[in-house]
Amino acid sequence: MNYTxxxxxxxxxxxxxxxxxxxxxxELNEAYARYxxxxxxxxxxxxxxxxxxxxxxxxxxxxxxxxxxxxxxxLNSAHERAEIKPISRPVIEEIExxxxxxxxxxxxxxxxxxxxxxxxRDLRVARRTVNATxxxxxxxxxxxxxxxxxxxxxDGEAEKDHFIxxxxxxxxxxxxxxxxxxEENQFFQVGSGRLGEGFDTQLAGVRADEDRTVKTTLPSDYxxxxxxxQEACFIVHVHEVLERQLxxxxxxxxxxxxxxxxxxxxxxxxxxxxxxxxxxxxxxLVTQIVDAHDFEVPESMMTAFLDQVIADARRSTxxxxxxDENALRQEYRPVANSQIMRHLILDAIAEHxxxxxxxxxxxxxxxxxxxxxxxxxxxxxxxxxxxxxxDRIEADLREEKVVEFLVEHADIQTE
Amino acid sequence: xxxxxxxxxxxxxxxxxxHVLQEEQNKYVFEVARDVNKLEIKRAIEEIFDVQVESVRTxxxxxxxxxxxxxxxxxxxxxxxxxxxxDGDIIDLYTGT
Numbered sequence: 330m331n332y333t334x335x336x337x338x339x340x341x342x343x344x345x346x347x348x349x350x351x352x353x354x355x356e357l358n359e360a361y362a363r364y365x366x367x368x369x370x371x372x373x374x375x376x377x378x379x380x381x382x383x384x385x386x387x388x389x390x391x392x393x394x395x396x397x398x399x400x401x402x403x404l405n406s407a408h409e410r411a412e413i414k415p416i417s418r419p420v421i422e423e424i425e426x427x428x429x430x431x432x433x434x435x436x437x438x439x440x441x442x443x444x445x446x447x448x449x450r451d452l453r454v455a456r457r458t459v460n461a462t463x464x465x466x467x468x469x470x471x472x473x474x475x476x477x478x479x480x481x482x483x484d485g486e487a488e489k490d491h492f493i494x495x496x497x498x499x500x501x502x503x504x505x506x507x508x509x510x511x512e513e514n515q516f517f518q519v520g521s522g523r524l525g526e527g528f529d530t531q532l533a534g535v536r537a538d539e540d541r542t543v544k545t546t547l548p549s550d551y552x553x554x555x556x557x558x559q560e561a562c563f564i565v566h567v568h569e570v571l572e573r574q575l576x577x578x579x580x581x582x583x584x585x586x587x588x589x590x591x592x593x594x595x596x597x598x599x600x601x602x603x604x605x606x607x608x609x610x611x612x613x614l615v616t617q618i619v620d621a622h623d624f625e626v627p628e629s630m631m632t633a634f635l636d637q638v639i640a641d642a643r644r645s646t647x648x649x650x651x652x653d654e655n656a657l658r659q660e661y662r663p664v665a666n667s668q669i670m671r672h673l674i675l676d677a678i679a680e681h682x683x684x685x686x687x688x689x690x691x692x693x694x695x696x697x698x699x700x701x702x703x704x705x706x707x708x709x710x711x712x713x714x715x716x717x718x719x720d721r722i723e724a725d726l727r728e729e730k731v732v733e734f735l736v737e738h739a740d741i742q743t744e
Numbered sequence: 745x746x747x748x749x750x751x752x753x754x755x756x757x758x759x760x761x762x763h764v765l766q767e768e769q770n771k772y773v774f775e776v777a778r779d780v781n782k783l784e785i786k787r788a789i790e791e792i793f794d795v796q797v798e799s800v801r802t803x804x805x806x807x808x809x810x811x812x813x814x815x816x817x818x819x820x821x822x823x824x825x826x827x828x829x830x831d832g833d834i835i836d837l838y839t840g841t
Contacts, residue, residue, distance in 0.1 A: 372759030379763055385838040 340627035417629035492571040749788035796830035
């Protein structure tokens with residue numbers, strides 16, 4: 330078997346392989362012999378089909394079967410001999426084969442690009458100093474309360490900042506409804522001005538099940554261009570008046586979001602604030618290193634990343650049609666690029682510095698997962714090995730180690 | 745009126761026995777229309793496969809009796825032709841040349 334390797338991209342190898350005809354012929358003969366024993370054709374007893382008939386009737390299928398089996402073997406041994414470690418499935422670009430001729434094959438495969446590491450030791454980074462004050466903690470707590478706010482129905486009149494659920498019937502300037510222009514069950518906030526200056530301020534004081542006619546000028550950036558900036562009249566039928574209610578900051582609230590008590594919650598908020606400079610420091614450090622590098626990332630890694638983004642987007646939206654795949658791919662390309670670069674660079678540093686994840690470290694992480702999920706370490710290990718997460722966890726651990734290494738060797742300026 | 749050669753020869757018959765005939769005596773076996781004579785077969789084969797036919801022998805085959813439960817039926821009778829080609833001429837039965 331002869332092969333040549335070319336390198337059209339730093340992350341791509343194209344192999345041209347030539348397999349001499351006799352190597353394949355013996356495989357083919359074996360396959361023919363097997364088929365002529367097994368196959369039943371009308372007009373022939375089993376095992377009595379002459380080779381010429383067999384080749385004429387099933388030759389293409391048999392040749393395809395042999396090639397399908399042998400080509401991956403040839404590719405693998407070529408990879409091994411050329412010391413190529415593929416990170417993608419090989420793509421076969423061309424096959425040239427006739428019985429009695431040499432097999433010619435061109436296949437491409439992607440590899441981790443060789444990275445020329447720039448400086449990553451003694452990098453200068455700033456670390457913010459924080460002292461979490463009670464006000465800082467209270468502010469975060471307030472934000473948490475807002476995040477867990479609920480909306481409740483109230484009986485009274487709508488005031489500013491209340492929400493209204495209503496049907497909105499468009500009408501012309503004299504107040505005659507326009508057929509077909511009715512929007513049902515719209516939510517809006519009194520005083521937000523979404524439907525034109527003064528639209529929802531005129532709704533102050535309405536109650537549930539009340540109709541009210543509102544005259545307004547639509548804003549100039551109204552989606553319907555014909556109507557933007559025009560006088561408009563709406564008949565609003567209010568279904569309910571709603572008010573946003575924040576949960577009380579007390580022990581019950583803390584328990585609801587998974588803490589033991591309000592004090593414990595505050596403590597964890599405080600710790601979170603104090604941890605932030607360290608996280609920022611790590612982020613800055615890695616960003617600095619990634620920014621210093623410039624190389625192309627393998628297309629297959631890019632595709633895999635973007636596929637993941639799309640899958641996530643699909644999962645989180647109920648309306649499948651809303652996911653605009655091409656737009657998402659475009660939007661996330663730069664993100665994917667820097668994430669993959671980050672991954673490749675950290676990997677290269679780990680290799681360069683000989684940072685490995687030990688058995689015990691992996692066990693430790695698995696134990697943490699196991700105790701959370703109430704399963705034994707062995708169970709978790711088996712499960713993760715089966716679904717491929719074990720490699721991911723190991724890769725994550727390795728990256729963490731690299732980042733810690735970078736921090737240890739960084740020149741940290743305290744601000 | 746000359747008949748369409750492809751209406752005369754309906755299909756080649758490929759069996760173990762016919763294969764032996766082919767290998768040893770350069771004879772090819774076909775199913776042909778029932779009402780054609782040897783001369784017509786010869787011309788048809790020569791035209792379709794572009795070969796020289798030396799001789800044609802024909803047999804009238806009785807259709808098999810087939811039963812389906814208590815109903816008895818018959819497959820139609822048909823005609824078989826054994827065509828000997830001139831030395832060196834061959835027919836590839838799978839590509840028709």
